Amino acid sequence: MSATEIDILTTIQEDVIKQAEEAKNLGNMLLNNKEYDKAIEAYTKAIELNPKNAIYYANRSLAHLRQESFGYALADGISAVKADPAYLKGYYRRAAAHMSLGKFKQALLDFEYVAKVRPNDKDAKLKYTECNKIVKMRAFERAIAVDQPEKTLAEMYRDLETITIEDDYIGPKLEDGKVTEAFMEELMDHYKQQRKLHKKFAYNILCDIDAYLRKQPTLVDITVPDDSKFTICGDIHGQFYDLMNIFEINGLPSPTNPYLFNGDFVDRGSFSVECIFTLFGYKLLYPNHFYLARGNHESISMNQMYGFCGEVTAKYSRTMSDMFTQVFNWLPLCHCINKKILVMHGGLFSSDDVTLDDIRQIERNRQPPEEGIMCELLWSDPQTWEGRGPSKRGVGIQFGPDVTKNFCEKNKLDYIVRSHEVKFMGYEVAHNGQCLTVFSAPNYCDSMGNMGAFITIKGNDLTPTYKSFEAVPHPDVKPLAYASSFMNLLN
Known part of the structure; x- marks a missing residue:
């Protein structure tokens, strides 16, 4: 490939990345305006242009969470983590979707990972501690439940x-x-x-x-x-x-x-x-x-x-x-x-x-x-x-x-x-x-x-x-x- 062809390809890639960022920024504005359907459309366009950007999946996950589409939110949280395992907000989005579905144990795994990666992050530690309390409380409630004739x-x-x-x-x-x-x-x-x-x-x-x-x-x-x-x-x-x-x-x-x-x-x-x-x-x-x-x-x-x-x-x-x-x-x-x-x-x-x-x-x-x-x-x-x-x-x-x-x-x-x-x-x-x-x-x-x-x-x-x-x-x-x-x- 010639230098000219490389330059053309680089220009095209830069233009695509720029368009993807513009779509993401539009999505952010729409999300802030609570226009969730339009925000999802904008993030989807950004993902189609640049499917390797974890931020786009995480942002679309948040829009789905706002619409109570927890399954879609979870899928995007998973995609964000796959796209960039170092992008911690992806773990938070995945955990939020799990929590919304009442799946606290799965959410705890994400909070535990973030807390280990960022041991000095107070917010991460707090989320892990609070989620752990919920998991233990639910386990305790199941443990003390006994089978007995149903009373009024x-x-x-x-x-x-x-x-x-x-x-x-x-x-x-x-x-x-x-x-x-x-x-x-x-x-x-x-x-x-x-x-x-x-x-x-x-x-x-x-x-x-x-x-x-x-x-x-x-x-x-x-x-x-x-x-x-x-x-x-x-x-x-x-x-x-x-x-x-x-x-x-x-x-x-x-x-x-x-x-x-x-x-x-x-x-x-x-x-x-x-x-x-x-x-x-x-x-x-x-x-x-x-x-x-x-x-x-x-x-x-x-x-x-x-x-x-x-x-x-x-x-x-x-x-x-x-x-x-x-x-x-x-x-x-x-x-x-x-x-x-x-x-x-x-x-x-x-x-x-x-x-x-x-x-x-x-x-x-x-x-x-x-x-x-x-x-x-x-x-x-x-x-x-x-x-x-x-x-x-x-x-x-x-x-x-x-x-x-x-x-x-x-x-x-x-x-x-x-x-x-x-x-x-x-x-x-x-x-x-x-x-x-x-x-x-x-x-x-x-x-x-x-x-x-x-x-x-x-x-x-x-x-x-x-x-x-x-x-x-x-x-x-x-x-x-x-x-x-x-x-x-x-x-």
């Missing part, structure tokens, strides 16, 4: 029945131990004033909802009469004031205004306690007209990371946090409306053979497994192309329009409704109208800028109607205020 909350915590109510308590009170319409209205007003429900009544509600949910099937059948309206809401994620706005727009729950809330009631938003007691209260008040399904965030690993455990402990106690863990295990996994609409939090399955009867037979009283029907109901997402693929989240699968069509035909359904994903208008219609997504937390985490939405149907006309709404102001308590200190890994 009331049986396990009889000593809490003796809780006294202070004379100066001025909040809502159960009437003869029961939730009433007046109690619910007073409770919501009490919460709007940033006050706390007395722990005795909180304990009573948890015991009652525990006893009720144990008797419910895994798949709940709902009949909506011909001329009746029925409302389906998606993720709430601790955004209490937006929950109140739904009731303002669409009316309070009642026997003539039934609701289904489709999982992820808690975590991230810092008013999760207020949300969950409002939802549990209405379930007890109108058990046949108010429905709750489990989401992937009604689980201990998510609650420990994303704030619910911390919030319950701060507002009540660690004991009450443990009580919630038991109650969440008994939440139904999905609902079938008029035998034509299946509603679940996540999505469909890795097998074409799944029937509604298979779902009915799931043993749900446990923490969600990492594979199988229960896992996929809580974690899966639709994709626009045919077939199935690995999940962008690292858990569950992605399923195409052909999978949805086959499932609906096999089970004689018109369509499915799921939640689980932020959508700009709060909802999305996909798979030729057979896969609807509804997400009811507007401006998710005070940062996404999305609308919230809910779906209404009529019993004699199952055609969905969509209502989008904007976020409303809330007290100055930031999202994730009670989250694990490890959430700073995502920043």
